[in-house]
Amino acid sequence: MIRLSHVYKSYPNGALALKDVSFRVNRGEFVFLTGHSGAGKSTILKLLFAEQKPTTGEVRVSGYNVSTLRVDEIPKLRRRLGVVFQDFRLLEDRTAAENVAFALEVTGGRGDTIAARVTRVLSQVGLAAKSRAYPRELSGGEQQRVAIARALVNDPAILVADEPTGNLDERATRGVFQLLRDINAGGTVIVMATHDLDLVRQAAYRTIELRDGGVVFDSVVDESDAAETAGAE
Amino acid sequence: MRLLAREALLSFRRAPLLSALSVTTIAFSLFTLGLFGLVAINLRQELRGLEERVEIVAFILRGTPAETTTLASQDIAAFPEVQEVGFVTEAQALARARAELVEFKDAYRDLQVNPLPASIEVRLKEGYRDAATVESVAQRLRGFEFVDDVRFGREWVEKLDHLRNITGVVGLVIGLAFAGVAVVIIGVTIRLTLLQRAREISIMRLVGATNWFIRGPFLLEGALKGLLGGLVSVALCYAAYLLFRDWGGGTFAGLIFFRPEHLLFIVLFGVLLGLVGSLVSVGRHLRNV
Numbered sequence: 001m002i003r004l005s006h007v008y009k010s011y012p013n014g015a016l017a018l019k020d021v022s023f024r025v026n027r028g029e030f031v032f033l034t035g036h037s038g039a040g041k042s043t044i045l046k047l048l049f050a051e052q053k054p055t056t057g058e059v060r061v062s063g064y065n066v067s068t069l070r071v072d073e074i075p076k077l078r079r080r081l082g083v084v085f086q087d088f089r090l091l092e093d094r095t096a097a098e099n100v101a102f103a104l105e106v107t108g109g110r111g112d113t114i115a116a117r118v119t120r121v122l123s124q125v126g127l128a129a130k131s132r133a134y135p136r137e138l139s140g141g142e143q144q145r146v147a148i149a150r151a152l153v154n155d156p157a158i159l160v161a162d163e164p165t166g167n168l169d170e171r172a173t174r175g176v177f178q179l180l181r182d183i184n185a186g187g188t189v190i191v192m193a194t195h196d197l198d199l200v201r202q203a204a205y206r207t208i209e210l211r212d213g214g215v216v217f218d219s220v221v222d223e224s225d226a227a228e229t230a231g232a233e
Numbered sequence: 234m235r236l237l238a239r240e241a242l243l244s245f246r247r248a249p250l251l252s253a254l255s256v257t258t259i260a261f262s263l264f265t266l267g268l269f270g271l272v273a274i275n276l277r278q279e280l281r282g283l284e285e286r287v288e289i290v291a292f293i294l295r296g297t298p299a300e301t302t303t304l305a306s307q308d309i310a311a312f313p314e315v316q317e318v319g320f321v322t323e324a325q326a327l328a329r330a331r332a333e334l335v336e337f338k339d340a341y342r343d344l345q346v347n348p349l350p351a352s353i354e355v356r357l358k359e360g361y362r363d364a365a366t367v368e369s370v371a372q373r374l375r376g377f378e379f380v381d382d383v384r385f386g387r388e389w390v391e392k393l394d395h396l397r398n399i400t401g402v403v404g405l406v407i408g409l410a411f412a413g414v415a416v417v418i419i420g421v422t423i424r425l426t427l428l429q430r431a432r433e434i435s436i437m438r439l440v441g442a443t444n445w446f447i448r449g450p451f452l453l454e455g456a457l458k459g460l461l462g463g464l465v466s467v468a469l470c471y472a473a474y475l476l477f478r479d480w481g482g483g484t485f486a487g488l489i490f491f492r493p494e495h496l497l498f499i500v501l502f503g504v505l506l507g508l509v510g511s512l513v514s515v516g517r518h519l520r521n522v
Contacts, residue, residue, distance in 0.1 A: 072443070075444075076441070077441075079440075079441035089435070089436055089439070102436070103436075106447075107440060150440070
């Protein structure tokens with residue numbers, strides 16, 4: 001589903017964000033990306049949804065090669081991904097249901113099926129009763145659930161989450177994490193960047209730790225990647 | 234398509250002040266352009282009136298037989314530039330002088346012999362009333378043996394030429410300047426809307442909306458603002474026209490207004506300006522998101 005091979009990313013100011021990162025994520029996996037701020041977690045996620053391109057190396061996501069992706073192909077890739085952020089990124093002047101429907105409307109979803117799909121996905125995240133509430137009327141955990149519902153409504157194969165519990169209290173964190181686990185149980189690949197080690201310890205999911213832009217630990221070492229890295233050296 | 238229209242209209246509701254401001258600025262830009270256009274078409278109308286008076290007069294040697302001048306008149310009438318040829322006999326010339334030159338009435342009355350020669354008066358077709366053509370026709374008239382002298386008020390015709398050129402150039406320069414200003418203003422207002430909706434756009438991109446889908450509402454918004462601005466400017470132009478026509482105490486009674494195709498052009502030009510302004514602005518913004 002996802003494959004990074006010898007990825008380097010440097011910024012115009014010369015800073016090196018990623019150094020020779022290689023890993024592969026298979027169907028059905030739940031992967032934590034951990035590390036301190038600036039370790040490169042967010043950069044990897046940005047590569048996954050083609051917000052950025054690698055300087056060198058190859059990034060493959062759901063059959064698309066991000067390194068060589070044309071501008072008009074980016075939307076196609078993004079429709080196969082769901083993305084969730086720490087700050088929710090909801091539209092304040094739209095209700096929960098409208099925020100979710102927005103993702104369908106702007107990607108050309110059929111008008112007559114939108115309402116049903118929105119209701120289904122809001123039920124899935126446990127917010128069916130609050131579909132008409134505006135973001136300001138919802139708690140942080142509820143807002144993140146709306147954001148997750150929006151990410152799910154296009155039935156993505158992969159859900160990318162950048163510190164999704166970073167702004168939430170402990171209880172809301174547990175709730176959102178459980179929701180992500182349920183979504184993963186349904187077959188969706190989840191790549192979640194977090195620095196909440198308690199959360200990482202709660203579940204026996206694969207963990208990739210980054211430091212200064214390089215992978216320093218991977219709880220599941222893919223043999224083909226290991227061989228590739230050895231070969232390169 | 235419905236979503237496109239809804240999003241475009243929504244921006245009017247979300248930022249009514251900003252939208253009103255952009256429509257007003259477009260309207261005033263086009264209004265200024267329109268006013269200049271009105272001046273130009275009226276000036277052209279007046280010039281056409283003056284041009285019609287451009288006349289070449291060939292004075293005929295005394296004693297030339299009438300048949301000769303009649304035949305020559307027919308030849309001259311066949312020149313491609315010539316609209317009309319008239320023949321003025323010596324007696325007619327004197328009668329005209331008596332009627333038109335009142336201050337010399339006494340001098341003409343006491344004459345024993347008519348001093349005025351007969352003449353052939355030539356008017357040119359529209360489009361041939363410039364200095365070069367007038368000169369060339371005059372030259373050909375001089376070629377006739379019985380023609381004594383040819384007059385056409387050279388300076389006057391040249392001034393007319395000059396005036397015509399100046400109006401054209403000034404109109405073009407001012408028109409282009411205002412079109413440029415309108416494009417910039419529309420670009421700025423669309424850019425403000427874009428900044429206001431930056432969050433929405435970033436989410437659209439994130440969930441996989443295509444660039445054209447994102448641009449659509451903004452382009453429609455720009456076009457709509459241009460359309461509204463164009464319509465308002467046409468109304469303002471008409472108001473200004475009525476004001477001048479009725480207020481000038483008869484001086485401007487003969488003013489003419491735009492023809493329907495001119496009006497359509499102004500409105501379509503507004504739409505075009507709106508589209509160009511938003512396209513430039515959106516293009517630049519989307520590259521930066």
